[in-house]
Amino acid sequence: MGRVLTNQGGGRRWWISVGLLGLLFVLLALxxxxxxxxxxxxxxxxxxxxxxxxxxxxxxxxxxxxxLAVGVTLCSAVIGYPYAYAMARSGRVVSRxxxxxxxxxxxxxxxxxxxxxxxxxxxxxLVNEALQFLGVIDEPLQLIRTPAxxxxxxxxxxxxxxxxxxxxxxxxxxxxxAIAARGLGATRTRAFWSVTFPLSLPGLAAGxxxxxxxxxxxxVTPQLLGGAGNPVIGQSIVEQTNALLNTGVGSAMAVxxxxxxxxxLGVAARFLGLGRVxxxxxxxxxx
Amino acid sequence: MSPTxxxxxxxxxxxxxxxxxxxxxxxxxxxxxxDIRAGExxxxxxxxxxxxxxxxxIIAGFAxxxxxxxxxxxxxxxxVPVHRxxxxxxxxxxxxxxxxxxxxxxxYPLRMRGMRGPERRRRVAEALExxxxxxxGRRRITELSGGQQQRxxxxxxxxxxxxxxxxxxxxxxxxxxxxxALQLEISRLSRELGLTVxxxxxxxxxxxxxxxxxxxxxxxxxxxxxxxxxxxxxPVDDTAAxxxxxxxxxxxxxxxxxxxxxxxxxxxxPPSLVDGSAVGSGRVAVMVRPxxxxxxxxxxxxxxxxxxxxxxxxxxYAGDSRKIIVTTASGTELIAREDAARPxxxxxxxxxxxxxxxxxxxxxxxxxxxxxxxxxxxxxxRTARA
Numbered sequence: 244m245g246r247v248l249t250n251q252g253g254g255r256r257w258w259i260s261v262g263l264l265g266l267l268f269v270l271l272a273l274x275x276x277x278x279x280x281x282x283x284x285x286x287x288x289x290x291x292x293x294x295x296x297x298x299x300x301x302x303x304x305x306x307x308x309x310x311l312a313v314g315v316t317l318c319s320a321v322i323g324y325p326y327a328y329a330m331a332r333s334g335r336v337v338s339r340x341x342x343x344x345x346x347x348x349x350x351x352x353x354x355x356x357x358x359x360x361x362x363x364x365x366x367x368x369l370v371n372e373a374l375q376f377l378g379v380i381d382e383p384l385q386l387i388r389t390p391a392x393x394x395x396x397x398x399x400x401x402x403x404x405x406x407x408x409x410x411x412x413x414x415x416x417x418x419x420x421a422i423a424a425r426g427l428g429a430t431r432t433r434a435f436w437s438v439t440f441p442l443s444l445p446g447l448a449a450g451x452x453x454x455x456x457x458x459x460x461x462x463v464t465p466q467l468l469g470g471a472g473n474p475v476i477g478q479s480i481v482e483q484t485n486a487l488l489n490t491g492v493g494s495a496m497a498v499x500x501x502x503x504x505x506x507x508l509g510v511a512a513r514f515l516g517l518g519r520v521x522x523x524x525x526x527x528x529x530x
Numbered sequence: 531m532s533p534t535x536x537x538x539x540x541x542x543x544x545x546x547x548x549x550x551x552x553x554x555x556x557x558x559x560x561x562x563x564x565d566i567r568a569g570e571x572x573x574x575x576x577x578x579x580x581x582x583x584x585x586x587x588i589i590a591g592f593a594x595x596x597x598x599x600x601x602x603x604x605x606x607x608x609x610v611p612v613h614r615x616x617x618x619x620x621x622x623x624x625x626x627x628x629x630x631x632x633x634x635x636x637x638y639p640l641r642m643r644g645m646r647g648p649e650r651r652r653r654v655a656e657a658l659e660x661x662x663x664x665x666x667g668r669r670r671i672t673e674l675s676g677g678q679q680q681r682x683x684x685x686x687x688x689x690x691x692x693x694x695x696x697x698x699x700x701x702x703x704x705x706x707x708x709x710x711a712l713q714l715e716i717s718r719l720s721r722e723l724g725l726t727v728x729x730x731x732x733x734x735x736x737x738x739x740x741x742x743x744x745x746x747x748x749x750x751x752x753x754x755x756x757x758x759x760x761x762x763x764x765p766v767d768d769t770a771a772x773x774x775x776x777x778x779x780x781x782x783x784x785x786x787x788x789x790x791x792x793x794x795x796x797x798x799x800p801p802s803l804v805d806g807s808a809v810g811s812g813r814v815a816v817m818v819r820p821x822x823x824x825x826x827x828x829x830x831x832x833x834x835x836x837x838x839x840x841x842x843x844x845x846x847y848a849g850d851s852r853k854i855i856v857t858t859a860s861g862t863e864l865i866a867r868e869d870a871a872r873p874x875x876x877x878x879x880x881x882x883x884x885x886x887x888x889x890x891x892x893x894x895x896x897x898x899x900x901x902x903x904x905x906x907x908x909x910x911x912r913t914a915r916a
Contacts, residue, residue, distance in 0.1 A: 420625055423627075424627075424638070426619035426621070428613050428642035429613055437638075
């Protein structure tokens with residue numbers, strides 16, 4: 244590329260200066276608060292970490308969080324894959340409708356969606372009222388403040404990430420490949436499992452990883468739907484910081500959560516490729 | 531692939547009987563019948579929208595016809611689902627599976643047919659050998675060139691020894707040299723294996739090179755189903771004449787003095803159509819190949835020759851030959867093609883007479899609904915490749 248022809252030098256300098264603004268923002272908004280948290284977690288040497296790890300309730304919340312994250316990831320994959328497939332392979336109208344429904348849900352505040360689930364799952368909520376009206380049950384079922392409620396709400400909130408990641412991957416796979424498979428002796432079902440599905444795995448992996456990692460840090464939805472009975476890490480941190488005023492231990496817990504996320508992303512980057520982990524899958528898989 | 535020559539399953543005969551497929555009210559394929567013999571290489575040739583791809587999709591089973599039947603060795607195929615039709619297929623852009631290596635791609639049809647173990651490995655190796663890629667088994671698809679991918683696609687299509695090999699524009703994405711080489715190779719392979727092949731292309735040169743017979747399709751209708759030689763020398767109507775090969779085409783009706791009405795005063799003599807029947811008084815098309823047209827000063831053409839006057843409007847060199855483009859009084863461009871090695875004796879803007887031996891004229895009927903039925907202007911058709 245000729246420098247003279249494209250004036251690339253000037254263009255690049257301009258982009259770099261704009262990029263620097265972004266960098267400055269990231270430094271101020273992310274790195275500085277993070278540094279404060281790390282510094283606080285270390286204000287008593289490693290004692291805060293020792294206290295955090297010695298706390299039975301924190302360890303229990305770690306377990307709760309892991310179980311929740313696995314559950315949300317699996318539910319999102321099971322619900323999200325067919326949705327993404329329908330979106331990628333159906334006609335324009337159906338595809339638009341599916342995408343619009345998805346984006347409406349995606350753009351609705353997470354707080355609103357959590358409260359909506361509360362309204363649905365309450366003792367006097369839609370589900371219980373309906374079941375009682377139909378005479379299926381006499382007493383309201385305990386739906387709210389259960390791990391199941393958190394699982395449902397979290398899946399609803401995070402499934403768009405899985406769907407969009409799988410959708411992007413499926414869109415890059417030529418439908419001709421599955422047609423070719425049928426022309427070579429595969430049934431529709433086998434064509435899907437032997438060609439389309441393996442080719443879509445990077446999207447499924449990227450979406451699942453994203454959902455898993457995002458779940459680890461959620462606080463509002465587990466608090467509103469799951470109650471205090473089965474706290475997740477976020478709830479433990481808030482309890483330490485706001486209720487017990489133990490900012491040091493709370494910060495240590497936050498740092499532990501951060502380290503867990505970093506390790507997961509590191510391992511995933513190692514095995515899946517960093518680009519895919521970040522959802523930047525640029526290599527088209529059909530050519 | 532000689533080890534398999536003895537135990538191969540020979541290709542099947544395919545009888546296409548008045549297959550019709552409509553999209554809305556317009557027939558995409560209009561009552562097309564083809565009797566394809568076992569081991570025959572047939573090309574469906576036509577422009578886009580001619581119905582050739584739709585017909586191939588119906589034979590493959592990706593679409594169902596509205597009417598008609600498809601008989602493979604006498605058995606109705608229309609009710610058989612795609613995966614049990616026992617076809618091999620080469621797709622446009624190959625459609626190789628990127629997550630499988632070469633070997634796994636070629637093994638795919640065998641895997642789907644439940645074949646495993648050493649027999650499968652042997653068949654895959656044979657197929658790769660047949661396409662001259664015996665050492666490529668472990669390569670990834672992305673490491674192959676276009677021509678190699680095409681060969682892998684071919685190996686994958688023949689590995690299950692299908693009764694029918696279907697090819698959808700198999701060479702469309704390749705550059706010319708590679709295409710020429712692969713044309714010959716596909717012909718060789720299909721004959722060696724005794725495969726019945728139905729090939730689809732819009733490239734008449736490819737069709738003429740590879741096929742035993744060509745089915746020329748136009749707007750869903752079968753125009754002509756004939757050998758390359760017949761299609762070139764004995765087109766059934768002006769559509770066939772215009773589509774196959776480079777041609778100068780005049781449409782009009784014959785006057786008593788033997789000239790063609792409404793076509794720049796073309797003088798022509800043959801009293802019979804290409805199929806031997808009398809010309810009569812109906813409208814006809816007169817076609818002459820540019821290589822048979824000679825060029826001379828006005829008024830000096832031999833008396834017995836067919837002729838038309840015009841003015842040289844262009845001289846184009848095309849490899850070993852040279853095209854002289856002549857525009858007639860009505861603005862029609864005609865072509866005379868001559869050996870480029872001969873000295874050039876005309877110049878641009880020079881008035882000339884094009885003439886040709888009357889026996890070089892091919893006189894055909896006009897196709898129903900062809901452009902010539904309404905517009906009597908002569909027409910020159912040049913092929914995409916000079």
